[in-house]
Amino acid sequence: xxxxxxxxxxxxxxxxxxxxxxxxxxxxxxxxxxxxxxxxxxxxxxxxxxxxxxxxxxxxxxxxxxxxxxxxxxxxxxxxxxxxxxxxxxxxxxxxxxxxxxxxxxxxxxxxxxxxxxxxxxxxxxxxxxxxxxxxxxxxxxxxxxxxxxxxxxxxxxxxxxxxxxxxxxxxxxxxxxxxxxxxxxxxxxxxxxxxxxxxxx
Amino acid sequence: xxxxxxxxxxxxxxxxxxxxxxxxxxxxxxxxxxxxxxxxxxxxxxxxxxxxxxxxxxxxxxxxxxxxxxxxxxxxxxxxxxxxxxxxxxxxxxxxxxxxxxxxxxxxxxxxxxxxxxxxxxxxxxxxxxxxxxxxxxxxxxxxxxxxxxxxxxxxxxxxxxxxxxxxxxxxxxxxxxxxxxxxxxxxxxxxxxxxxxxxxx
DNA sequence: GTCTATAGGGGGATAGAC
DNA sequence: GTCTATCCCCCTATAGAC
Numbered sequence: 067x068x069x070x071x072x073x074x075x076x077x078x079x080x081x082x083x084x085x086x087x088x089x090x091x092x093x094x095x096x097x098x099x100x101x102x103x104x105x106x107x108x109x110x111x112x113x114x115x116x117x118x119x120x121x122x123x124x125x126x127x128x129x130x131x132x133x134x135x136x137x138x139x140x141x142x143x144x145x146x147x148x149x150x151x152x153x154x155x156x157x158x159x160x161x162x163x164x165x166x167x168x169x170x171x172x173x174x175x176x177x178x179x180x181x182x183x184x185x186x187x188x189x190x191x192x193x194x195x196x197x198x199x200x201x202x203x204x205x206x207x208x209x210x211x212x213x214x215x216x217x218x219x220x221x222x223x224x225x226x227x228x229x230x231x232x233x234x235x236x237x238x239x240x241x242x243x244x245x246x247x248x249x250x251x252x253x254x255x256x257x258x259x260x261x262x263x264x265x266x267x268x
Numbered sequence: 269x270x271x272x273x274x275x276x277x278x279x280x281x282x283x284x285x286x287x288x289x290x291x292x293x294x295x296x297x298x299x300x301x302x303x304x305x306x307x308x309x310x311x312x313x314x315x316x317x318x319x320x321x322x323x324x325x326x327x328x329x330x331x332x333x334x335x336x337x338x339x340x341x342x343x344x345x346x347x348x349x350x351x352x353x354x355x356x357x358x359x360x361x362x363x364x365x366x367x368x369x370x371x372x373x374x375x376x377x378x379x380x381x382x383x384x385x386x387x388x389x390x391x392x393x394x395x396x397x398x399x400x401x402x403x404x405x406x407x408x409x410x411x412x413x414x415x416x417x418x419x420x421x422x423x424x425x426x427x428x429x430x431x432x433x434x435x436x437x438x439x440x441x442x443x444x445x446x447x448x449x450x451x452x453x454x455x456x457x458x459x460x461x462x463x464x465x466x467x468x469x470x
Numbered sequence: 471g472t473c474t475a476t477a478g479g480g481g482g483a484t485a486g487a488c
Numbered sequence: 489g490t491c492t493a494t495c496c497c498c499c500t501a502t503a504g505a506c
Contacts, residue, residue: 071471086377089291093500103473108501110471167372173434174369175288181438191439211457214440214450219461222428227420229431232375236383237393238416248416255417255470262464268457273489295482305491310483312489 134189336391
């Protein structure tokens with residue numbers, strides 16, 4: 067069955083907002099892309115800003131909760147969680163490569179979004195994964211990487227290539243397919259790299 | 269002596285474009301921020317787009333050439349270049365934290381910019397630094413990290429925290445000063461982390 | 471629910487005086 | 489070089505017919 071008109075508008079808006087940002091996207095473009103009339107957008111969503119906020123929140127939830135669930139699974143080990151994270155995120159970003167840049171841009175102009183509407187702090191820094199991290203490094207004889215640096219490294223190794231993809235593709239003349247193949251390689255490597263960093267003495 | 273009118277306009281435009289993007293910045297805002305009249309902007313720069321392009325290219329040059337020079341210094345070792353890079357870039361990004369997001373956003377809508385106007389490929393992938401990398405890993409008994417992954421990791425560890433700063437500050441409730449202090453710590457750690465990753469067997 | 475038509479304002483750019 | 493005033497397009501949002 068055909069998607070509802072409301073859903074067609076949201077799909078078009080998702081695509082356009084993600085590629086061109088809030089100011090760069092015109093309501094006329096959304097209507098045309100959705101194959102409907104301009105007035106219908108306001109009928110369903112009242113205003114462009116409201117439509118953007120709805121889409122933004124949905125994206126942030128998929129972005130944040132995608133990790134949160136796996137990170138709080140008490141049945142998996144620390145290493146398993148790292149493998150899970152790398153796999154899940156690289157798959158997510160391969161399908162939606164513009165997601166990180168979109169979210170970070172929106173967060174810069176409205177940092178309160180992530181604190182108010184999503185319990186990011188609770189979901190990540192106090193997660194079962196971070197508890198396991200603390201236990202893992204406590205067993206070592208030397209002071210470990212502070213948790214925040216560890217999280218920055220793990221996320222950076224995973225997300226940054228997607229954010230800087232135009233830069234890397236220009237550097238190496240690779241196609242998007244080849245880029246995606248490289249990201250598949252990273253699924254295997256990131257757990258090893260993270261593990262090696264944990265052995266570094268400060 | 270006072271900055272020239274032309275320079276005042278560029279300074280205002282740099283600030284606003286960096287914070288709010290091309291579409292989000294209004295010519296009237298630039299004029300007000302520069303303390304001059306709207307018409308003067310067109311007198312000096314002909315159009316908003318032209319002004320943006322000029323500023324964009326200057327930023328990309330500082331961003332890319334900042335590395336290129338150090339990476340092609342034949343008098344420094346591989347390890348020294350990594351230390352130099354981490355220091356120089358973290359200092360640059362501490363002063364201009366919005367620079368990476370600004371450049372990546374502009375590159376997404378116009379990827380040709382970086383290939384046409386700047387010889388990125390030559391400057392980085394064929395640099396003296398990458399030659400030293402190849403030599404360093406050739407001495408090992410096992411297949412090394414492919415050069416492209418190595419570059420992604422090095423840049424990701426350095427640049428990503430600045431891109432995702434709103435996210436990390438929300439996660440940990442740290443102030444901007446505390447965030448900057450953390451980035452100073454990374455200057456020391458990044459060379460160690462990179463070194464540890466090079467020892468990983470695939 | 472879906473359309474056409476249009477109100478109403480903001481935006482980039484320019485004309486022309488000084 | 490610098491200003492004021494203004495053109496004219498395009499954008500968001502709404503009125504009102506069907």
